[in-house]
Amino acid sequence: MKDKNLPIQGLKVTLHKRPNGMPKESDFQVSNFQVKGPKDGEILVETHYLSADPFQRMRLNAFSGYGKTISLGDTIKGRIAGKVIISKNPKFQKGDFVEGMLGWKTHAISDGSQIRAEYAPGVTQIDKKIAPIPAWLGILGFPGITAYFSLIETGKLEKGNTVLVSAAAGAVGSIVGQIAKIYNCKVIGITGSDKKVKHLIDNLGFTYALNYNKGNISKSIKSFAPGGVDIFIDNTGGPIADEVYLNLNLNARVVLVGNISQNNQSSEIQRKDLQNMIMRNRATVSGFIVYDFEDRANEARKKISKWIKEKKIKYDQTIEVGIDNAPRALISMLKGGNIGKQLIRLPISIKENT
Template structure:
C-alpha cells in the first residue's frame, strides 16, 4: 500500500501557485517502539504557513525545499507501539501533510471526540481559539461599553474575537470582504456593525461606526484597512497584532503611514504576539472557550474542503477570502466511531 505526502517544490514569489507544491508517493511507514501510525483525518491550512515558505529568519523555521510541509493535523491511530495510545484513538498535533505518518508518542495529544466535533481541535478549540482568547483578553483587555474593531472578522480568529468581546460587554465592529460575511457577522454573531472593506464608501462607513473612537483594534490584516482604523484610535487604545495577511504575498516591502505619532498622541499600546507565548495557559483558554460554546454564547464556523488532493487549492483560498471561519481539508473519515 502506497502513502502520499505534499512537499514544498519551490519558494513562491507573490501568491503561491501549482508550482509551489508537489505530491509525492512514499512507502507506507511502520511504527517503531514508542511510536504510533496516524491516519490524517483533517489538515489545517493557516496564513502563517505562507511565511514559512520564505527563506530567512522568522518566528518559525522556514520549510525546506523538497521536504514535506507540516501543520496542524487531527488524525486517527491505526497502529500503536506505544503504551499511551491504542488503535482508534483520535489525536492532534503539528504533523506532516501526509495521508499516513509515524510519530513519537510525545508529539501528539489525545482528543476526546465526545466533547465536540474532532475538527474543532484545529479551530475554536485549537490554535485559532487560543489566539483569539489570549490576544483579546490579555492584550486587548476589552471593557464594557468600549468599541472593539476586528479586521478579518469572518475568519477563524476574527469571528471568535468579536464574540468574546461581546461577551465582555463591548460594542463590536467587524471588517470583512463580502456581503455574505457582513450579513453573517451581524445576523448570526450579533456584531453591532459589520463593514465590507471593498465598498467604495468604506472609509465613511468606518468613521460612522467608530464615531466614539476605537478602544481595541484586533489586527489581522494590516495594509490600508488598518491605516484607516488607526485614524480613529482613542486615548489608551490597545492593538493586539495577530496577523497582516494583506502583505504576506507582497514581493516588495510593505510601506504605509508611520504609526509612531498616532501611538504617542493616543498613548496607545500596539503589541505583536504569537499564540505559543501562551502555551502554558492553553488549558485555561480552551476550557473557557468550551464553556462558552456549551452555554450557547460562542458560535463557530468551518469551511471544509474535501480531499487530500485539494489541499493546495484550499491553502490558496486563504488569500482569496473564500472561507467563512476555520478553513480545513478533510482527508478521511475515522475508521471506527469512538
C-alpha cells in the same frame, strides 16, 4: 531500533517551487511515500483532517521574519487531526484521536509529547465528547486559543469596550468578535465581501461590519465608533490596519496577531506614519504569538467549550475534500475564500464518518 516499513503507501504535499506573491497550485506537489512503523515511545497517526492556516504562507519563503521556513521538497508544515492506528506509547491507545503539527500527509509519526512550539511533533489528545474532531483544529485548536488570549489577556478586554477585528470572518476573527459580545462590547468586523458582512451581523452577532473593498474604511469606522476603538485585533496588517490606527481611542490596545495582507506581496507596501498615531493616542501595540500561551491552552478550551454549550458562540468551517486539493484550499483561504476555519477532509474521515 531500525524503522520498519509497513505495507502502506501514503500521500504527502511538498513544496515544489517558492511562490512569488500569491501561491499557485503548481508551487506544490502531491507524491507517494513509504509509511514506516513507529519506534518505541511513538505513535502512527492516520490523518482525517488537514488544517490550512495563514502562517503557512510565510514558511514557503526562502526567509521569514516569523519562524522557520521549509526547503524545496519538504512536506508542507501544517496541523492535522487523525486517528492513532499503531501505538508504542503507553499514553495512547489504538483508536485515540489526536491533533498536532505533523505535516500535510496521510500518515504521520509523533513522539507523543506535548511539545508543540515551532514544528515539534507533540500532539493534543482529542476528546470527542467535548467537540467533534475538526473543531480541535479550529475553535478548540490554536485559532480559538489565539482569539481567547489575544483579546482577553494581551488586549486586556473590559466590559463595554469597543473592539475591532480584521479578517473578521476567519477562524480567529469570528471567535474574537463573539467573545467580545459576551463581554457586552461594541464589536466591529472588517471583512472582504458583502456576504461576509451579512454573516457577521446576522449570524454571529457583530454590532457592525464593513467590506474593505467598498467605500472609505476610516470614515466607516468613525461612523460606527465616534468615540474611537479601544481594542484592535489585527489579523491582516497593511493598509487596512492603517485606517484603524486613525480611529484609535486614547490608551487603545492594538494586538498584532497576523500579517496576511503582506505575506503575498512581491514588493513592500508603503504604510502610514503609525508611530505618530500611536504616540498621539498613547496606544499600546503588542505582538502576539500563541505558543506563549501553550501551557494555558486548556484554560481557553474550557471556557470556549462552556460558551459553545451555552450557545453563546458559533463556529464555521469551510471544507475541501482530498489531499490533492489541499493547495487549492490554502490558496483560497489566503484570498479570503473561507468563512471560519479552512479544513481539508480526507477520504478516510468520510469512510469512518468522523
